Amino acid sequence: MTEKAKALKQLSEVVEACQKCDLAQGRTTVVFGDGSPDADIVFVGEAPGYHEDLQGKPFVGSAGRFLDELLQDILGLSRGDVYIANVIKCRPPENRDPTSTEIETCKPYLMKQLEIIAPKVVCTLGNFAAKTLTGRKEGITRLRRKAIKVTTFYVFPIYHPAAALHRGDLYDEVRQDFVSLKEFLEAPMPPDEPSQMELF
Ligand code: URA
Secondary structure, three states: OOHHHHHHHHHHHHHHOOOOOHHHOOOOOOOOOEEOOOOOEEEEEOOOOHHHHHHOOOOOOHHHHHHHHHHHHHHOOOHHHOEEEEOOOOOOOOOOOOOHHHHHHHHHHHHHHHHHHOOOEEEEEOHHHHHHHHOOOOOHHHHOOOOEEEOOEEEEEEOOHHHHHHOHHHHHHHHHHHHHHHHHHHOOOOOOOOOOOOOO
């Protein structure tokens, strides 16, 4: 096992031990990240749902199947090539609107995952993930498809795949977000200086 894999495993054990916090009420499990510890790109979703709770893995329900399809069709990647995490690791399904306190409670675990993996790009899926990692006040509609430098990586906010499942009219927008992500990944990485920078 590599050092990064070992460090992630240790962290996942710490996260398991936090199951007793208020956010975990009604949940059976804490859902840690999944995928390659050496990934250059990390996807960060919002919070696990029913299927993730049952299987203990992020993005295994319908949004996850759609994410797999978009990864494969547009980026030519599979789950094993990337790492997938969530802002919040456990949350009752009826709580669709986490408070800033709840987000802050889980944020250190996400930041630790990112520190261990040290990806080049963190693609955030949805509103909470984008705001949590960029610190920006604007919503996802304004932030999407902009590359924003945060410490050592770029955050690239896009719509959550579930958006297209709930609203058919967003299907093309969601696919186009992944096309923009592909273009960003294929472009030369911009120089490192500014700590917050918009490319598009
Ligand atoms: N939606 C998310 O944001 N995360 C998951 O793990 C599953 C669905």
